[in-house]
Amino acid sequence: MDFKRTDFPPDFLFGAATAAYQIEGHAFGGAGSTHWDTFAATPGNVIRAEDGARACDHYHRFEEDLDLLKDAGMDAYRFSTSWARLMPDGRTPNAQGLDFYDRLVDAMLERGLKPFQTLYHWDLPSTLADKGGWANRDTALYFGDFVDVITDRIGDRMHAIATINEPWCVAYLSHFLGHHAPGLRDIRATARAMHHITLAHGIGVSRLREKDMTHCGIVLNFDATEPLDASPAATVAAQRQDAIFNRWFIEAITKGTYPAEALAGFGAHMPDNWQDDMAQISQPMDFLGVNYYTRHQVAAAPDAPWPHTASHEGPGSKTQMGWEIFPAGLHHFLTRMARDYVGDLPLFVTENGMAWDDKITGGVVNDPARAQFISDHVLATKQAIADGANVQGFFYWSLLDNYEWAFGYEKRFGMIHVDFDTLKRTPKASYHAFKSAIAR
Ligand code: FCB
16 A cells, blocks of 8 residues: 555554444344344345344454454544444343443453444434434434433443434435435435434534533545536536535534525425524534545436436446545545534544455455555545645444445455355455555
C-alpha cells in the first residue's frame, strides 16, 4: 500500500468495523427476532433468503476475531450493540446479552483496542417493528431507554459512542426504495422515519450526556452525487438527490433544519410539530463518523414521481457490488463536512471498503484490487487532512466477510475471508498489506 502510519498525525487511529447482526449469530444468547429476520423470511427480499442466525458465529469466536485485529496492529474496533439481543422485545433487558457485550469490551481492552460503539446498526426488535417501527415516534423514545440499559453496563469503557449507523439507509433505503427491512415503499412512512431516526439520535445524545458520556456522535453515509450531463435539469436533479442523501441528516444535526429541496417532497407527510424536535436533534456532539463507498450520476426523470430523478453508476471501474471506485469522493465529503458543517470537530472515516469475489487458492486469498482500494482511500483521507479536515481515524469495512444484508453471504467485504461452512477465518493479502502499512 502507498501509505504508512507516519504519514498521519501521531494519534491517528487505524481500525476495522463490523455490525452485530452481520457477524454475531443472532440465534445465540437469547436475542429476540428483528425486522431483518422477517424481511429475510419474505421471498424475494434477500439472496437465497439468508439471514443472520449464524453469520460468522462471532458470538462464540470473538476472542479469535479480536486477536486478528490486534495482530494486524489496529488501534480501534468499531462494533455495534444489538438492541434485539439486549432487549429481545425491545423493552426488557436480557442478562445474557448484557454479559456478552461486557465480555466483548473487556476482551478489546485486554488487547489494547479502543472500543468505538454504534448503538443502532439496524437490528430493530420485531415487537417494535410490529408497532410501526421507525414510522412510529415511540420507537425513538424506546431507543432512549435502550441507550440507558447498554450505557449503564459498558459506557464506562467506551472510547467513542455513535447513536445511529447510516440514518439514510434506515429511513430512505428501507421505507422508500424498499431494499432493506422493513421493505416499504411508502413516502409517508419514509418522511416519518427520516424524522424519527434523527430524533432518536437527539434523544440518544441526551441520554448519553445524562450519564456523563463524552465522545458522542453519529455515523452518516454519503454518496458522491453529480449531474449526469451539463443540462440544467440534471443539475437540479443532482441537487435534489444530494439534499435527500447527503444534506438531510447533517443539516438537521448541525443546524436544526432540513433542506428545502427534500421538504418539497416530504413536507406534506411529516409528523405533526416536527419543528419542535429540532433543538434536541441539533445539540452539540463530539465527533462525526463518515461512511463512504461510491459515486452516482443523476439525471432528471420528469415523468417519474418525486424526487423525479434517475440515478446511474459512475463511469469508473466497479466492485463486486457494482459500485464505482471513486476515492476523490471521500476527500470531497471530509473537506465538505469540515467546511460547511462541523468546522474543527473530529471526523472519523467509520466505513470504507469494497466487496470482491474472493477465493481461497492454496490457502491464501489474493485480493490486490482491495489493497489498492484501501490505499487510494487512505491517501484521499491524508489529502483531506492536508486540506484542513480534522480527520482522526480510518476504519475499514469490514474486518470479516459477513452477512451483507439483502445480498446475504454473497458479497465479501472482509479483510479476513470467512468460509461460511466451516467458519474458518483466513486473513486476505489486503490484511497483511494493511498490517505492514500501519507498522511503517
Ligand atoms: C453500509 C453498512 C454496512 C455494510 C456496508 C457495505 O451501508 O453500514 O453494514 O453493509 O454498507
